[in-house]
Amino acid sequence: MSKEYDVYIDGKYYPKKEAKISVFDHGFLYGDGVFEGIRAYEGCVFKLNEHIDRLYESAKSIELIIPLSKEDFKKAILETLKRNNLKDAYIRVVISRGIGTLGLNPTLCPKASIIIITDYLEPLYEGKNATAIIASTSRNSVTALNPMIKSLNYLNNILARIEANKAGVNEAIMLNQNGTICEGTGDNIFIVKAGIIITPPSAAAILLGITRQVVIDLAKDESLKIVERSITVHELNNADEAFFTGTAAEIAPLVNVDGRVIGNGEPGPITRILIENFKKIRKCGIPIYS
Numbered sequence: 427m428s429k430e431y432d433v434y435i436d437g438k439y440y441p442k443k444e445a446k447i448s449v450f451d452h453g454f455l456y457g458d459g460v461f462e463g464i465r466a467y468e469g470c471v472f473k474l475n476e477h478i479d480r481l482y483e484s485a486k487s488i489e490l491i492i493p494l495s496k497e498d499f500k501k502a503i504l505e506t507l508k509r510n511n512l513k514d515a516y517i518r519v520v521i522s523r524g525i526g527t528l529g530l531n532p533t534l535c536p537k538a539s540i541i542i543i544t545d546y547l548e549p550l551y552e553g554k555n556a557t558a559i560i561a562s563t564s565r566n567s568v569t570a571l572n573p574m575i576k577s578l579n580y581l582n583n584i585l586a587r588i589e590a591n592k593a594g595v596n597e598a599i600m601l602n603q604n605g606t607i608c609e610g611t612g613d614n615i616f617i618v619k620a621g622i623i624i625t626p627p628s629a630a631a632i633l634l635g636i637t638r639q640v641v642i643d644l645a646k647d648e649s650l651k652i653v654e655r656s657i658t659v660h661e662l663n664n665a666d667e668a669f670f671t672g673t674a675a676e677i678a679p680l681v682n683v684d685g686r687v688i689g690n691g692e693p694g695p696i697t698r699i700l701i702e703n704f705k706k707i708r709k710c711g712i713p714i715y716s
């Protein structure tokens with residue numbers, strides 16, 4: 427049985443079983459809120475500042491005021507990890523609009539709620555490869571709900587995920603409104619062709635992943651060629667290598683899409699270099715215990 431860690435809700439800690447929010451919270455009623463997924467490795471929180479910055483940017487875009495300064499927010503995350511004695515952890519931060527009326531008007535929700543859940547999470551793909559389908563459910567259009575906002579509204583990604591489940595694969599690749607490759611349901615995508623690493627740009631309607639940026643930086647450090655440009659399904663099908671990146675997934679080699687083998691069906695050489703280098707830097711973060 428997994429350990430039951432205390433959950434932070436609005437400045438107080440609750441045992442897992444008692445960690446509850448109101449049914450009148452608009453995060454529950456309307457998916458009105460934002461979130462972050464963060465990892466800690468060997469006692470250090472990886473890219474904490476970047477995750478907090480993105481959280482506040484998501485909140486600003488939906489006009490949600492987080493009732494805590496960035497500094498106090500980081501302290502609250504570190505405190506929650508300390509309280510739960512965690513060194514290697516997955517941290518889920520949720521800001522919901524808070525309690526309001528049954529109508530959707532957010533101005534009737536006086537105070538946002540802050541939730542910090544910490545838990546142990548196994549590496550999802552270490553030593554394993556991912557398989558995927560191209561989902562028929564597309565990513566949100568930027569004019570409907572900008573994918574750069576990491577919002578609580580994930581229903582279209584969940585529909586794509588259901589397609590992946592039905593197809594018996596790990597992940598669903600979502601296209602944007604132009605029919606080019608966007609990302610997975612909760613991770614970004616990269617391909618490698620003729621030695622060049624390619625990943626869709628922010629203009630392709632993706633969530634700008636922090637792991638994606640880490641991989642771009644790692645590639646530059648290794649003097650590998652990397653470009654941000656649109657990728658077609660045809661290019662993915664014919665890539666030499668492909669992989670997903672995300673906080674939960676880390677770097678996951680993608681070896682099969684819609685039944686087509688990518689490269690030789692094994693993690694490619696560039697993917698391997700990036701995974702090795704990622705493992706070296708992931709423990710360099712903000713210390714929990716100092």
Ligand SMILES: *Cc1c(COP(=O)(O)O)cnc(C)c1O
Pocket residue numbers: 463576609610611612613614633634635636637638671672673674
């Ligand atoms: C969170 C997320 C990612 C990955 O972002 P990271 O910052 O690397 O964890 C990619 N796509 C979607 C849709 C996401 O929600």
